[in-house]
Amino acid sequence: MxxxxxxxxxxxxxxxxxxxxxxxxxxxxxxxxxxxxxxxxxxxFSPCSPEKNQNKTEQDTTITSVILSSDIDLTEGEMIKSSGGGQAIVDSYDSKTKILKYHQTADTGFMLLSIGEIITDSNSTASIIIGIPKEKIVPCFERIVSIDEDAREMIYISLASLNDVLLKxxxxxxxxxxxxxxxxxxxxxxxxxxxxxxx
Structure with missing residues (x-):
């Protein structure tokens, strides 16, 4: 026993x-x-990767909306191109404020649309980016945790939040x-x- x-x-x-x-x-x-x-x-996939002809402010932020110089006819879901080589998909466009909101996917790439670049729509109508709405700037130190071709927007979670979850x-x-x-x-x-x- x-x-x-x-x-x-x-x-x-x-x-x-x-x-x-x-x-x-x-x-x-x-x-x-x-x-x-x-x-x-x-x-x-970092939207914060340094690109040529970008200043420090642009390198430190991910921009999802811009102010255009003139009113153009943009529709939701339309693909737009910039003279700098960037591409994006239109989320919305306010003709009064001339603010264009957009998102980018793995298909469009994540090249920033910068001030001074010319935006062209599917009908070859053009407008110049003249500004960036301050409230739409997302800190570049935030990490991308989801990149989905079908997503309406990119999802960000701060490094501090991620560390809190891992600690728990x-x-x-x-x-x-x-x-x-x-x-x-x-x-x-x-x-x-x-x-x-x-x-």
Whole structure:
């Protein structure tokens, strides 16, 4: 009886050690994978990548709306092109304020539409970008977490928010590991008491 209980405890401890090692290895793999994905996103799809002929303000922001010099007939979903080589899809256009709101996808690319560039619509009607609405500037330090060809807009989550989520997940995993350790200790104590009662 005593030998059987010790054998059971030994097998259980070995299984626990193996699962702990797997957990640690998995954490390292996930961390490395996340880092690689972050780098790929920043390299391939960053709207904040320096482009030629952009000033520092333009490099530090992602612009999703611009002010045009003249009124042109733009419709939602229409593809527009800029003289700088950028492309975008029209979300809306206000003829009173001459503010054009747009979004970009993987198909259009993420080249900024800059002040001074000429915007051309599908009918070859043109207008010049003369300004950027201040409230529409998104800080460039925000990370892109979703790029979807069918999305109406790009989604941003701040690095601080992402770190908060990861910290909460780590805390939850630590609590679960502590709970498992506590359960193991109770099981060991119960087995010892059963062995003592058997004598």
């Amino acid at each position: 005593k030998l059987s209980s010790l054998k059971t405890i030994t097998v259980f401890l070995v299984a626990l050690i193996i699962s702990s090692s797997s957990y640690s290895a998995g954490q390292e793999f996930n961390s490395a994978t996340v880092d690689q994905l972050d780098e790929a996103l920043k390299t391939e 997940l780590q805390t939850l995993l630590d609590k679960q590991r502590d709970k498992a350790t506590s359960s193991l200790a109770l099981l060991q104590e119960k087995l010892i008491q059963e062995e003592l009662a058997a004598f």
